[in-house]
Amino acid sequence: MMLDVSLTFYRYGFLGSEFLTWLWFYIVNSDQDKLLDNKKVFIEIGNKIVLERKTNDGVEKVTIKGKDAGLEEGMVSLKKGAVVKELNLIYRKEEKEWSFTVTGENLSLSNLKTPDIGFIESKKDVDGFVVEKIFLYDSLYFLIDGLYKKFIKLRVSTGWPNVVADINKWINF
Amino acid sequence: MGLLSSSVSINRYYVEGKIKEPVLDTVKKGLEKLTFRERDDDPSNKNAGWTSFNNHFNPNFSGSSFVINELFVFSLRIDKKSVSPKIIKKNFSVETAKRLEESGRGYLTANEKKEVKEQVTDALFLMVPAVPNVYDVVWNYEKSILWFFSNNKSANEELEILFSASFNQSLIKIFPYSEADILLGLTDKERDLLSLLSPSKFVE
Secondary structure, eight states, X not given: OOOOHHHHHHHTTHHHHHHHHHHHHHHHHSOHHHHHSOTTEEEEEEEEEEEXXXXXXXXXXXXXXXXXXXXXXXHHHXXXXXXXXXXXXXXXXXXXXXXXXXXXXXXXXXEEEOOOOOOOOSGGGHHHHHHHHHHHHHHHHHHHHHHHHHHHHHHTSTTHHHHHXXXXXXXXX | OOXXXXXXXXXXXXXXXXXXXXXXXXXXXXXXXTBOOOOTTOOOSEEEEEEETTBTTSOOOOTTTTEETTEEEEEEEEEEOOOOHHHHHHHHXXXXXXXXXXXXXXXXXXXXXXXXXXXHHHHHHHHSOOEEEEEEEEEETXXXXXXXXXXXXXXXXXXXXXXXXXXXXXXXEOOHHHIIIIXXXXXHHHHHHHHTOOOOOSOO
C-alpha cells in the first residue's frame, strides 16, 4: 500500500473539517432519513462545537459549549470563514443513546459515552461486558463510517458544487 | 483510559499486512517479547510495555488469555517518573559546591557540569516512584483494525513504536484521507478523484 501518511495527513486535512461542516448542515437542515438510511435512528448536535479560523495574527479558536451548542455563535464564526474542528453529537437508536465528540483532524472520538450496560459484579462477568461494550463502539463506528462514506462519495461527485452552494446559503441566511 | 470506562477516547489504526501463522502464537510471542517489566533500579524516566487487559500489574499472556470473542484485547502500560526542575536545580547546586570544595578549584568544566547533572538526575529518578498509566487495545485481526483507547499523543506514539517492534507490522493512523483511501471501499475512479481534491470555500 503506497500511502504517504504525513503528506496526506496535512495535504487533505481539510476533509475532516468539511465533513463536520457538512454533517452539521445536514443535521440541521435535511431530512434525517436521507442521511441515515434508517428511520429508527436519529442524530443531533450535542453540547460542544469547536471552530477555527486563520487570521493574519495566527489562528482564532472558538469553543461553544452548552445545550443546543453553536447555533448562533457558530454561524457567526462560519460567516467569518471559520471551519469546524470538533463536533459533539448525540446518536439515538432504538431507545439507546451515544454521545461523543468527533475531531476533524483525525476522526478520533472523545468523551464517548455509550448506552448503559450495568455494573460488573464479579470477575467472570468481565468478558461479557467487554463484548457488549465493543458491540456498542462498533455500532457507533458503523454510523460514522457510513456518514463519512456518504460525504466522500458526494465530495468526489459532480453534485458537490451544489452542496457547497446550499451550505453557503445556509451560512449566509 | 479503559474500554470499560463510562467515558472513553478512541483512536483507530489500520494494521498493514498479515502476521505469520499460527496467528495466535505469533501475537502471544509479540506480546511476551515486550511485556511490561518493573524496573525499580532503572533511573530512566519512562518504562513501557504490554500488559494484560484484566490484570494490569501482573501481565500473563498464557494460552488465549488475551482473546475475547476472536479479538485480541490487551493493554499498553507506560510508567513515567517526574521530578520538579527546581529540585534538580537545588541538588545540582549542592553537588556542584561539594565538588568545587573537594577539588579546590573555582570552576567546573562543561563536561564535569554535565556529569554532575546526570548523576543528580539519576539519583533523584531512582528515589521517585513511577506513575503507571494503562491504555487498552482492541485488535480486530480479521478486519486489520486496531482501537487504542487514548488520544494522548505520546501514548499513541509509544503504541506505534511498540507495536512495530513486537509484531513487525506497521500501524497506519486512520485520519480523513486514510479512512477514505483504505476503509470505505471506493472505486479506483473515486480514489483518483479523491487524490485530486482541494479545499472548498463555504463562504465567499
